[in-house]
Amino acid sequence: MAPIRNARVIFNSIPAPNTYPEPGKTTVYDDSHTIDLETVPLDGGFLVKTLVLSIDPYMRGRMREPSAQDSYSPPFTLGEPLANVAVGLVVRSEHSAVKMGDYIYGFLPFQEYTVVPDPAHIRPDIFRILEAKEGVPWSAYVGVCGMAGSTAHHGWHEYADAKPGETVFVTSAAGPVGGTVVQLAKADGLKVIASAGSDEKVSFVESLGADVVFNYKKEDTRTVLQREGGIDIYWDNVGGHILEAALDAAHNKARFIECGMISAYNGEPYGPRNLTHIISKELKINGFVVRNLYPKYRDQFYKEIPPMVASGQVKYMEDRSYGLESVGEAIVSVQKGTNKGKKVVIVTENNIGKLGKDGWNV
Amino acid sequence: MAPIRNARVIFNSIPAPNTYPEPGKTTVYDDSHTIDLETVPLDGGFLVKTLVLSIDPYMRGRMREPSAQDSYSPPFTLGEPLANVAVGLVVRSEHSAVKMGDYIYGFLPFQEYTVVPDPAHIRPDIFRILEAKEGVPWSAYVGVCGMAGSTAHHGWHEYADAKPGETVFVTSAAGPVGGTVVQLAKADGLKVIASAGSDEKVSFVESLGADVVFNYKKEDTRTVLQREGGIDIYWDNVGGHILEAALDAAHNKARFIECGMISAYNGEPYGPRNLTHIISKELKINGFVVRNLYPKYRDQFYKEIPPMVASGQVKYMEDRSYGLESVGEAIVSVQKGTNKGKKVVIVTENNIGKLGKDGWNV
Numbered sequence: 173m174a175p176i177r178n179a180r181v182i183f184n185s186i187p188a189p190n191t192y193p194e195p196g197k198t199t200v201y202d203d204s205h206t207i208d209l210e211t212v213p214l215d216g217g218f219l220v221k222t223l224v225l226s227i228d229p230y231m232r233g234r235m236r237e238p239s240a241q242d243s244y245s246p247p248f249t250l251g252e253p254l255a256n257v258a259v260g261l262v263v264r265s266e267h268s269a270v271k272m273g274d275y276i277y278g279f280l281p282f283q284e285y286t287v288v289p290d291p292a293h294i295r296p297d298i299f300r301i302l303e304a305k306e307g308v309p310w311s312a313y314v315g316v317c318g319m320a321g322s323t324a325h326h327g328w329h330e331y332a333d334a335k336p337g338e339t340v341f342v343t344s345a346a347g348p349v350g351g352t353v354v355q356l357a358k359a360d361g362l363k364v365i366a367s368a369g370s371d372e373k374v375s376f377v378e379s380l381g382a383d384v385v386f387n388y389k390k391e392d393t394r395t396v397l398q399r400e401g402g403i404d405i406y407w408d409n410v411g412g413h414i415l416e417a418a419l420d421a422a423h424n425k426a427r428f429i430e431c432g433m434i435s436a437y438n439g440e441p442y443g444p445r446n447l448t449h450i451i452s453k454e455l456k457i458n459g460f461v462v463r464n465l466y467p468k469y470r471d472q473f474y475k476e477i478p479p480m481v482a483s484g485q486v487k488y489m490e491d492r493s494y495g496l497e498s499v500g501e502a503i504v505s506v507q508k509g510t511n512k513g514k515k516v517v518i519v520t521e522n523n524i525g526k527l528g529k530d531g532w533n534v
Numbered sequence: 535m536a537p538i539r540n541a542r543v544i545f546n547s548i549p550a551p552n553t554y555p556e557p558g559k560t561t562v563y564d565d566s567h568t569i570d571l572e573t574v575p576l577d578g579g580f581l582v583k584t585l586v587l588s589i590d591p592y593m594r595g596r597m598r599e600p601s602a603q604d605s606y607s608p609p610f611t612l613g614e615p616l617a618n619v620a621v622g623l624v625v626r627s628e629h630s631a632v633k634m635g636d637y638i639y640g641f642l643p644f645q646e647y648t649v650v651p652d653p654a655h656i657r658p659d660i661f662r663i664l665e666a667k668e669g670v671p672w673s674a675y676v677g678v679c680g681m682a683g684s685t686a687h688h689g690w691h692e693y694a695d696a697k698p699g700e701t702v703f704v705t706s707a708a709g710p711v712g713g714t715v716v717q718l719a720k721a722d723g724l725k726v727i728a729s730a731g732s733d734e735k736v737s738f739v740e741s742l743g744a745d746v747v748f749n750y751k752k753e754d755t756r757t758v759l760q761r762e763g764g765i766d767i768y769w770d771n772v773g774g775h776i777l778e779a780a781l782d783a784a785h786n787k788a789r790f791i792e793c794g795m796i797s798a799y800n801g802e803p804y805g806p807r808n809l810t811h812i813i814s815k816e817l818k819i820n821g822f823v824v825r826n827l828y829p830k831y832r833d834q835f836y837k838e839i840p841p842m843v844a845s846g847q848v849k850y851m852e853d854r855s856y857g858l859e860s861v862g863e864a865i866v867s868v869q870k871g872t873n874k875g876k877k878v879v880i881v882t883e884n885n886i887g888k889l890g891k892d893g894w895n896v
Contacts, residue, residue, distance in 0.1 A: 233814070411809060411810065415809070416805075430809075430812045430813045431813065432813065433809065433810045433813065436807075436809070436810050437810075440807075441807040441808070441809070441810070442805070442807065443778075443804070443805025443806045443807035443808075443809070444805045444809070445798075445802075445803040445804065445805035446803070446805075447773060447777070447792075447795065447798070447803070447805070447806070448773065448795045448798050448799075448803070449821075450792045450819060450821035451792045451793065451794065451795065451821040451822070451823065452595070452821070452823070453821065454820075454821050454822050454823055454826065455819075455820075455821050456818075456819075456820055456821075457812060457817075457818075457819035457820075458816075458817075458818055458819075459811075459812035459813040459814070459815065459816050459817050459818075460813070460816050461813065461814070461816055464816065
């Protein structure tokens with residue numbers, strides 16, 4: 173078999189602090205490489221065809237100087253492909269842990285085909301051979317059944333200390349993390365206030381069962397939270413002014429789960445000026461990085477969540493782009509919030525699985 | 535016996551937000567009242583002579599509009615005496631719980647004599663009949679052996695999760711809370727970095743055994759923390775820019791104990807702009823109000839701390855003012871940090887107990 177294209181997306185330059193990445197400059201699509209799938213040496217490893225790549229907000233933090241230690245993941249390497257959680261299909265294998273035809277979940281470089289020396293090479297803490305499950309497209313395994321869903325599930329179970337009848341406020345609630353939190357909170361008997369950035373997203377979050385959903389671009393968060401009588405739990409995906417409003421609205425002994433601060437990633441961060449509430453209201457604020465919770469919650473997660481997705485009990489919204497050429501724009505969209513649900517890049521269209529109408533798996 | 539003066543200090547007007555209270559305006563000394571100690575009706579209660587009053591930073595938060603719910607204690611009542619923790623001597627009693635000659639600890643109004651209907655009236659959660667202990671002046675019971683010491687002790691035990699060899703940074707370390715935290719941390723085998731606002735205070739904190747002590751007005755906190763290799767625990771008494779520096783210097787999984795934010799009480803609060811560290815470093819930030827920890831730690835505290843003070847194992851610095859006339863200035867001094875150690879007002883000089891040289895009980 174003749175060599176075929178092995179396109180990839182290179183981390184090409186570091187964006188200035190507090191600016192958005194630029195497709196074609198920060199990230200560059202490169203189709204100059206080829207690979208011979210039959211003859212490429214595996215050296216005891218295996219060859220993976222990338223099916224779907226996850227595009228996540230945290231990736232912005234990896235686009236930094238190697239010396240800058242201000243994010244929880246290592247920086248991307250200039251001139252090398254980006255990498256993130258992905259689902260791939262094993263095309264050939266010399267490794268005892270995987271066989272041809274396996275669908276695997278792990279950290280993959282942003283390229284069409286990759287020779288992996290060992291599962292440990294693509295993150296032993298997350299590597300997994302996936303089981304096909306009716307109603308769960310493979311793409312869901314990088315979202316609601318993958319890192320994003322784990323983030324919601326693990327963070328909620330570790331830090332929410334949720335009690336029925338309490339009120340939680342969830343930001344970025346149409347995203348795969350926020351949307352899952354909304355559903356976990358409803359399952360736990362809480363009142364859910366949720367915000368999202370468009371009317372379409374609001375409709376989706378309403379379909380998840382949230383009690384009060386608003387478009388934060390049209391309604392003032394502080395006003396809504398006050399009107400609703402305050403909050404016991406805040407799931408923070410945004411930081412800044414919204415965090416400030418949540419601090420004002422917090423009840424005594426409220427729990428703040430700090431999952432993300434998208435407002436601080438691409439602009440000058442705003443510092444909330446009402447932090448004295450932390451003391452007077454005896455708040456518990458916990459920041460977390462999901463990978464450190466994997467050992468405690470991972471088995472529980474895979475046992476619970478994919479079946480709930482299959483049955484429709486847990487819903488999600490997915491926003492697909494197609495082809496590695498779309499990666500640059502996909503990355504910007506999750507930074508700006510113009511995506512509609514979990515952003516994924518379908519690298520190879522076959523074998524992914526169907527979504528419901530309008531991209532909602534409802 | 536003829537009626538005698540019963541002077542008091544009235545809460546006279548609410549200071550503008552973010553300004554210092556003004557003696558003579560915010561608080562007014564009033565010696566127009568009298569009391570007949572022999573004939574004043576007790577109605578089943580008891581008559582207390584105020585010996586020593588505590589002056590604490592948190593009192594600023596009580597000087598607010600009754601409607602403003604932004605502090606953890608109820609507002610002072612305009613036209614009525616201030617109130618705070620105090621030690622008093624029971625002069626007469628019709629109540630079975632106390633007898634003449636008892637030294638009691640509780641919340642007392644800022645006046646020379648008070649008829650108390652019942653111990654519950656002066657805060658059942660803190661009321662206590664004190665035991666005389668050689669080497670522990672009664673004034674210590676409103677400081678290192680009282681609310682301030684409890685704050686340090688209870689907060690440290692509840693939230694520090696201290697491990698030998700870790701590093702803690704303590705602010706306002708010459709104060710009764712910070713100074714006690716320094717000594718508890720050293721007893722737990724930690725490296726202690728401590729800051730204070732004058733060279734005299736620095737000397738005192740060094741005498742407590744802190745490893746690195748600096749005058750934050752002369753040395754940049756961020757620079758010191760970086761030079762010392764970062765911190766695992768931050769005991770916050772100040773907030774604002776110092777909190778921001780501590781966030782920058784925090785190690786992964788550091789604990790932030792939010793006890794006070796003096797920088798935000800009398801000026802425009804500064805909002806730290808590096809809160810993303812909460813996520814990336816997986817910080818645990820706990821705010822607390824000591825009274826909610828009393829039930830859990832109070833007996834342990836009174837068993838441990840006064841003997842350690844008596845033996846000199848726990849040291850403290852006390853800054854005494856004399857007479858209710860001095861209350862207004864005393865309040866301002868703890869807001870500005872011009873006090874030297876735990877600020878107390880000696881209302882009646884007899885029976886208080888001696889301090890060591892220079893006001894240090896060392």
